[in-house]
Amino acid sequence: MEVIGPAIGLATLPADQSFVGCEAVATWNPPTPTGICGPFTLTSNYEPGDTFDIGVTEVIYTLEDTLNHTVTTSFTITVTELVPPQFDCPVSPIKVNTSGAVLQDISAFLMATDTTSTCDGVDLQFLYPIATDNCSDPIVTQMDGPLSAEVFNLGTHNLVFQAQDDAGNTTLCSVEVQVLPLLPVNPQVSDVIACDGDEVTISANVISGATYTWDGPDAPYPDNNNLLIPSLNEDLTGIYTVYATINGCKTPLDSALVRIGHLPVTADDLDYEVGTNETLANFNVLLNDTYELDDYTVTLSSPLDGLIDHGNGIFSFNAGPKNTTYSFFYTLCSKTCPDLCDIGTVSITARERICAFIPNIITPNGDGVNDFLIIPCLDMEPYPDNQLIIFNQWGQKVYEAAPYSNEPDKAWRGTLNGISGKDLPDAPYYYIFKATPEDSGLKGFVEIFR
């Protein structure tokens, strides 16, 4: 006979529980069976005091009587963990070149490098960065960028690593790797200038494990980073080139120009002119000289009152009141080879600027001396609006020029109106000369005497 009673069940069900941490110990009071007479069994997949891992765990109670009636109930234990892993992320950027040289890797991220056959990339090996977590060892994976032992081409590569803990928290670590080309070895003295017989050394940067290939006027040369020229002469001047070979990869070619110091050659400067009591400013006595622009020194050899030395062959001169010619000397040398020098002469003629003087005689007999009329001030300044008129002793105009010129083919040679062959007779002639239209005019006599 079956006894009908209240349905069997479970009362005072445990509530869901939540914890924060890597794991949690949870306790609860088991549910109470109701409406059931013994014997019965109450079973559960967890017991109070059990340790629960991260995540949601369902605790299930099953009540069963001897007639195999069962009732189940459950609740959840949730363990939450929010602390992400921490990376020991290498310092970026990491720099390597195509010879496999590690130029910058502060955290020693790279394990090994190797060249490639084409020298346009580099083979790099590395270990994943280390990550730690508050709960357990996180799992590190590479999300982006070339893998270890792959070829890294020229350029910048971004390696991205992810660490993930048991709770699914993640942290990223980015590593920038720059693959650089080989640079020229840069001879440290790009241009060498030295003297005949000097010992000259051209130096290229020292690169560990490199061999150097030099070329030049007297090739072949030893494969050192230094090239020695024991005694320089003209035949050994010229372009020297060098490249370095590192792990089978070559640097670009670089070059140095080797020159020899030369003897400067001066040309005299005799034609400077200045008005009396005036300044001839900033004249350069080197303009007509032959020398090397980056290898010279110039010094004043003889002082002169009124002369100002501005350096580099540039002078100014304050002339005095006298109509006279001043001279001084300068010495031009090779800076590299100070024994190679030449001396230059400079002359400056000071003349009164006003046109107060006209010669009083000309001798146009064709002997080349004093054959025509020279008005000295026109040599100093052209006075383009000057005017010269010449009269004979009867007041008749025999010549006029506006402007008058001292040029031999234009100047007055004692002819009527300047016409060749129409010689005027030997006699004194009267002239009026105006340097400018406003000039009151310089008047006097000039005699023709053949």
Ligand SMILES: [Ca+2]
């Ligand atoms: Ca964690």
Ligand SMILES: [Ca+2]
């Ligand atoms: Ca000169």
